[in-house]
Amino acid sequence: MKAHHLIFILGLLGIGYYFGEKYFAAKANDTLVAVSTTETALPSSKSAVVPNTGNVAPVTQVFDTEKATIELFESAAPSVCFITTKVLQTNYWTRNVEEIPRGTGSGFIWDNKGHIVTNAHVISQSNKAYVTLADGTNWEAEVIGVEESKDLAVLKIDAPASKLRPLPVGTSGDLKVGQFAMAIGNPFGLDQTLTTGVVSALGREIKSLTGAPIRGVIQTDAAINPGNSGGPLLDSSGRLIGVNTQIYSPSGASAGIGFSIPVDEVNWVVPELIAYGKVKRPTLGVALVSENDLLRLGIQNPGGAYISEVVEHGPAAKAGLRGFMRSGNGNMMLGDIIVGVxxxxxxxxxxxxxxxEKYRVGDRVKVSYIRDNDKKETIVTLGELR
Incomplete structure (x- = not known):
């Protein structure tokens, strides 16, 4: 009896195993087929999105003004540089000296000897400066000279002449309000950015780093933003007419009022910085009475520049000018009053x-002055301010 039961149970197990294997094999094949079907049914992303090229309108015309702007940019852009500055700082924990990024700005190639022009404020308070050319190559720069009163600086890189394309230099003396103006620079670190506008005004005056006025400044509505400083302002011929330096903006971004140092200033400051590392300033060899001292003397409308003293054997002394002096009875007598140069x-x-500022050391200039209520003239050979 027990043997019959055992045979019956084993038979049932065998039948169950046989049909179970068939069932799960069939289910496994269903799953594979389903997956396979699903995969082949899904289209690829490439075949699903078909560009509708039939609706793309062909270019029918590029206006002459557009062509001119494109050509100007393509010609001038290789001359514009991206400038980054760094300061050296000692790590508090390791005591290692590290380079810390300080700021960015723009510049442009002045000549094929590697001289780069930028703003003085772009490199001020930094230990190192780096110049990135339009081709992406990066060069450590040497500071050749800085003139803070004009907000101009000259750097030098050791790039081969084949990589250097100087900008053609124009003139700012014959500019007219309404002329085309183009700025290229690196606003907010976005290199090789072009903005266009017009010359909005001429003869503006701004303050330099030293507080000294910079006269004859060009105002433009070509967008100038942080990072544009030191970059070129160009005319419709692609010539340099100014160096972008400041903006007027309550927000810090462009408000359509930008200022550029006129190229006529740049064109005499930069050669001086390259030759001497500084600007050689001409002098008459006189000390002048300050406006505050004139007020103490009761002189509110001076009508000229009062000489307090002349440098012995200096240019003014040789030309016969004189400063304050005492009369025979001991009274103080006013010196000469310069009323024209x-x-x-x-x-x-x-x-x-x-x-x-319009003259150079060694120039002979006519000086008009008042002495004892009489107007006189003399010729002064300008010396160098030490």
Missing amino acids: GDEKVANYGELVLSL
């Missing part, structure tokens, strides 16, 4: 200083 009138201390 060349053909330009001088109304005060500041105007005399600015009028001399």
Whole structure:
């Protein structure tokens, strides 16, 4: 009896195993077939999105103004550089000296000897400067000279002449309001950015790093933002007409009022920085009475620049000019009052200083002055301010 039961149970197990294997094999094949069907049914992303090229309108015309702008940019862009500055800082924990990024700005190639022009404020308070050319090559720069009163600086890189394309230099003396103006630079670190506009105004005055006024500044509505400083402002011929330096903006971004140092200033400052590392300033060899001292003397409208003393054996002394002196009875006598340099009138201390910027050391200039209520003239050979 037990043997019959055992045979019956084993038979049932065998039948169950046989049909179970068939069932699960069939289910496994269903799953594979289902997956396979699903995979082949799903289209690829490439075949699902078909570009509708039939609706793309062909280019029918590029306006002459567009062509001119494109050509100007393609010609000038290789001359524009991206400038980064770093400061050296000692790590508090390791005591290692590290380079810490400080700021960025723009610049442009001045000549094929590797001289790069930028703003003085772009590299101020930094230990190292690096220049990235338009081809992406990076060069450590040497500071050749800085003139903070004009916000100009000259760097030098050791790049081969084949990589250097100097900008053609124009003039700012004959600019007219309304002329085309193009700025290329690196606003917010976005290199090789082009903005266009017009010359909005001429003869503006801004303050330099030293607080000294920069006269004859160009105002433009070509967008100038942080990072554009030191980059070129170009005319419709692609010539340099200014160096972008400041913006007027309550927000810190472009508000359509940008200022550029006129190229006529750049064109005499930069060669001086390259040759001497500084600007050689001409002088008359006189000390002038300050406006505050004039007020103490009761002189509110000076009408000229008052000489307090002349440098012994200096240019003014050789030309016969004189400063304060005492009369025979001991009373103080006013010195000569300079009222003109060349053909330009001088109304005060500041105007005399600015009028001399048009001249170079060694130039012979006509100086008009008042002595004892009589107007006189003399010729002064300008010396170098030490």
